[in-house]
Amino acid sequence: MVIGLALIEVRGVSYSYPDSPSPCLIDVSFSAEEGEFILVTGPSGCGKTTFCKCLNGLIPNSYGGSFTGDVLIDGIPTTSSPIHEIARRAGLVFQNPENELFCTSVEREVAFGPENLALPREEIRRRVSEALSTVGISHLMHKSPEELSGGEQQKVAIAALLAMKPKVLVLDEPTANLDPVSAKSVISVLSRLNASGVTIIIVEHRLEMLAEIASRCMILDCGRIALDGSPREVLYSDLAERIGVGIPKAIVVAKRLGRGLPGDRPLSSRELASALRRGEAA
Amino acid sequence: MIVVRDVSYAYEPGRQVLDSVSLSIGDGELVALIGENGAGKTTLVKHFNGLLKPQRGTVTVDGTDTREATVATLARKVGLVFQNPDHQLFAETVEKELSFALANFGVPAGEASRRVEWALEAFELGEYRNRSPLTLSGGERKRLALASVLCYDPQIIVMDEPTTGQDSRQKSRLASLLTRLNDSGKTVITVTHDMEFVAEFIPRTIIMSRGKVLADGRSADLLVNRAYLESASLLPPQLAEISWELGLAEPSIDLEAVVNAVRGARR
Numbered sequence: 001m002v003i004g005l006a007l008i009e010v011r012g013v014s015y016s017y018p019d020s021p022s023p024c025l026i027d028v029s030f031s032a033e034e035g036e037f038i039l040v041t042g043p044s045g046c047g048k049t050t051f052c053k054c055l056n057g058l059i060p061n062s063y064g065g066s067f068t069g070d071v072l073i074d075g076i077p078t079t080s081s082p083i084h085e086i087a088r089r090a091g092l093v094f095q096n097p098e099n100e101l102f103c104t105s106v107e108r109e110v111a112f113g114p115e116n117l118a119l120p121r122e123e124i125r126r127r128v129s130e131a132l133s134t135v136g137i138s139h140l141m142h143k144s145p146e147e148l149s150g151g152e153q154q155k156v157a158i159a160a161l162l163a164m165k166p167k168v169l170v171l172d173e174p175t176a177n178l179d180p181v182s183a184k185s186v187i188s189v190l191s192r193l194n195a196s197g198v199t200i201i202i203v204e205h206r207l208e209m210l211a212e213i214a215s216r217c218m219i220l221d222c223g224r225i226a227l228d229g230s231p232r233e234v235l236y237s238d239l240a241e242r243i244g245v246g247i248p249k250a251i252v253v254a255k256r257l258g259r260g261l262p263g264d265r266p267l268s269s270r271e272l273a274s275a276l277r278r279g280e281a282a
Numbered sequence: 283m284i285v286v287r288d289v290s291y292a293y294e295p296g297r298q299v300l301d302s303v304s305l306s307i308g309d310g311e312l313v314a315l316i317g318e319n320g321a322g323k324t325t326l327v328k329h330f331n332g333l334l335k336p337q338r339g340t341v342t343v344d345g346t347d348t349r350e351a352t353v354a355t356l357a358r359k360v361g362l363v364f365q366n367p368d369h370q371l372f373a374e375t376v377e378k379e380l381s382f383a384l385a386n387f388g389v390p391a392g393e394a395s396r397r398v399e400w401a402l403e404a405f406e407l408g409e410y411r412n413r414s415p416l417t418l419s420g421g422e423r424k425r426l427a428l429a430s431v432l433c434y435d436p437q438i439i440v441m442d443e444p445t446t447g448q449d450s451r452q453k454s455r456l457a458s459l460l461t462r463l464n465d466s467g468k469t470v471i472t473v474t475h476d477m478e479f480v481a482e483f484i485p486r487t488i489i490m491s492r493g494k495v496l497a498d499g500r501s502a503d504l505l506v507n508r509a510y511l512e513s514a515s516l517l518p519p520q521l522a523e524i525s526w527e528l529g530l531a532e533p534s535i536d537l538e539a540v541v542n543a544v545r546g547a548r549r
Contacts, residue, residue, distance in 0.1 A: 044421045044449045095420060095447065149319055176420075176447050179319045179475045180517040205449055208520055246450035246478075249520035249537070256541045269520065273527035276544065 005075050006031035007167060007199055008055065008090075013069035015050060015059060024050040026223040028069075034167065037191075037200045039210045039231065041245050042220035048203045051220065052172045055201065056090040057083065074167055084117060091161030093171040097153035101145040106137070106156050109145055113164045124163075131162040134196075135189045151182025155189060168199040175204070183209065208248035211235060211267040219243060232265045283308050284330055284360075284438065284469075288339035291325055299325045301493035302339070307471060309437075312464045314480040314501065315473045317490035318515035323473045324365065326490070327440045330471070331360040343438070358387060361436030365443045365473075367427035371415040376407055376426060379415055383434045401429040404459060421447040428456075438469040445476045457483040481505055481519035481535035489514050506533040 010030040016023040024047045032038060042048055053059040057078035060067035071078040074089045094100055103109040110131055114124045132138045135155045140148060145156055154174055161169060171190070175183035183206075191213050194200045204210055211217075217234040219227040221243045227234045234240055235251055250272045254265060266272040284307045291300040300322045307313055315323050328334040329341045332348040332355075341348045343359060364370045373379035380401050384394040402408040405425040410418060415426055424447055431439065445453050460470050460483065474480060480487060480501055487501040491514040497504050504510055506522045518526070521540050525533030530543045 042449075043451055044419065044447075049419070151319075173420075173447065177443075179515075180477065181318065181515050184517065205447075244449070244451045246453075249478075250524055252537065253521075253524060253541055253544070256537075257544060269524040269527040272524060273529075276528060 005072060007034045007074055008032040008201075009070070009072040010054065011070045011072075013054060013067070013071060015054065015068075016066045017050075017063065018065045020065070023066075024223055025054070028223075028225055030218070030225060030228070032168070032199060032201065034199055035194070035197060037194045037213060037215045038202070039207070039214035039217045040201060040203045040220065041205060041207060041217070042226070043244060046220040047223040048220055049172050052092060052170050052201070052203060054078070055168070055170045056092045057081070057086045058092065087113065087166070088117070088164055089166055090168045090170060091164060091166040093154070093157050093161065093169065093174050095173040095176045097145075097150065097157045100157055101153060101160075104144055105141070106132070106143050106145060106148075106159075107141045109156055110160045110163050113160055117164070127163045127165070131159040134162055134193065135159045149182065151178045151186060154178065154182075154186050158186070158189065158193075162193070162198075166198070168201065169193065171200070171202040173203050173205070175206070175209070187213070205246055207235065207246055208250070208268070211248050211251075212271070219245060231267055235267070236265050283344060285342045286326070286329065286339070287341075289326075289329065289336040289341060290338040291322075291329070291334060291336060293325075298493050300329075300336075303490075303493070303495055304339075305488060305495055305498060307469060309469055310464065310467050311469050311471075311486060312460065312484055313469075313471050313486045313488060314484040315471060315488050315490065316475070316477070316480060316514070316516060317496070320492075321490040321514065322493045323490055324442055327362065327442065327471065327473055330356075330438070330440055331362045332356040333362070357436070358434070359436055360438045360440060361431035361434065363428045363431045363439070363441045363444065365446070367415075367420075367423040370427045370430070371423060374414060375412050376402075376415055376418070377411045379426060380430050380433050383430065387434055389434065397433050397435070401433045404432075405429040406455075419447075421449070421452060424448065425452070432463075436468075438471070439463065440471045440473070442473045443475065444472060445474060445479050453479060460484075477505065477517060477519040481521060489516070491515075502535055505535050 010028055013025055013028045014023050015025045040048055054071050076085055078086055101109055107128060110128045111124050114127050132141055135158050137155050145153055175186055187209055190200050211231045214231050217231040219240055226243060227239055250266055250269045254272055266275045286303055286305050289300055289303045290298060292298050317323050332351055332353045335349045371379055373382055380398045381394055402411055407426060415423060464470050484501055487504045488495060489497045489510055496514055497510045505519055511518055519535050521535045522533055524540060534540050
């Protein structure tokens with residue numbers, strides 16, 4: 001890591017897609033430190049996906065369009081660094097894993113990235129088995145991605161990135177197509193990865209699944225960062241309500257109960273219950 | 283009215299995806315079909331418009347046995363919106379996508395263009411009318427797929443996971459659209475994992491598990507029933523979970539009821 005720089009530095013980024021009259025991101029500045037777990041949300045079309053694609057250089061390198069500003073990942077600028085250098089630092093997981101998996105077995109899928117880094121065979125094997133065991137799918141190693149469930153496929157996509165040993169994982173609505181139980185299981189994988197030091201940036205509409213886990217929450221609106229702070233600050237703010245993100249029901253109930261509620265602003269039903277119990281005891 | 287009697291179906295021998303399913307859905311009902319992945323929800327709704335025919339038992343739509351009708355005939359009555367819009371969208375532009383079925387069903391041009399305009403407006407797709415569906419975002423493609431079915435005005439609308447990728451504002455718009463369709467007498471059946479959406483907007487719920495109907499009743503009753511939710515691997519809606527965490531005597535999926543119960547208990 002370069003001294004004095006955060007792991008991710010986004011400086012004054014504005015971006016318009018080719019042939020699009022209006023910009024998708026407007027003067028976005030943002031930095032993330034190693035180890036953060038950042039929940040990004042906002043209305044459809046607010047620029048969340050575009051923001052994600054800037055973080056691994058897909059924008060502007062593969063998309064073209066009009067890009068100004070700088071994005072530095074672990075000190076290297078995305079616009080002037082080779083893709084394999086960026087890929088070792090930041091991995092991007094998309095909404096629909098079907099669109100990104102293409103190998104005939106899970107093992108080959110996960111080995112694909114490290115093979116392209118021309119790593120020694122033993123090292124590739126080690127990374128594949130480590131990545132699979134980290135996300136808890138070692139038993140699927142010899143299966144074809146096609147025969148897996150959506151949740152399992154999404155875990156394969158995550159493992160494939162982990163094999164590159166990135167410092168940051170950027171996930172764009174990774175659970176949108178999953179049933180609630182699979183979604184919860186993918187999120188617990190992310191939570192474990194974060195605990196082991198991987199920085200997580202995740203776009204999600206279902207805030208209740210992540211409010212308690214995230215260390216930071218950012219709301220984008222109309223291509224700009226509207227709110228950025230701890231989940232408690234951001235999700236309890238009137239602006240979040242006005243922008244119209246799906247505020248978790250525990251927060252809605254807590255706000256309705258008003259000032260009578262003791263302690264910290266609860267983020268989950270569990271926290272709400274314990275705040276109420278403390279209130280009764282007091 | 284859809285009547286499913288003792289229907290079984292297997293894509294491959296020995297692996298029953300539907301196992302003696304019986305249920306009926308009356309005209310003008312608003313129903314959610316929930317259950318874990320692989321429970322048989324999508325397979326069941328594909329029987330409603332004749333895409334699949336029962337291997338055992340019968341499915342009738344307004345008295346017509348689906349085995350005796352073509353998909354083209356049934357599709358006019360039962361509009362099915364698929365889970366993945368990419369399996370459905372194919373036209374060069376948004377506008378052509380919307381008018382395709384109308385032309386096929388022989389809707390007169392004037393009427394067809396009125397309906398296309400309605401759909402562009404109702405689903406906030408107007409600015410994209412000349413764009414290729416492929417250039418739209420996931421959430422927008424999803425809305426287009428729904429719009430293209432609603433355009434030809436089927437009596438029964440079946441939606442597979444309509445809220446995927448929609449933000450909370452689009453979800454509320456979708457909910458008010460469903461309510462309006464329902465008020466105008468349409469039957470609306472929603473296959474979904476989105477428990478919050480069901481809890482807030484859909485009065486009747488059918489829970490499926492391993493090819494069978496596990497429970498069928500009022501959403502307000504079923505979604506606070508731990509035993510049902512657990513045996514179908516479903517997570518409770520947040521308000522049900524809050525009710526349990528708070529130990530409320532009457533768990534509820536209604537915000538006002540939960541707030542009042544807590545206030546009452548603290549007094």
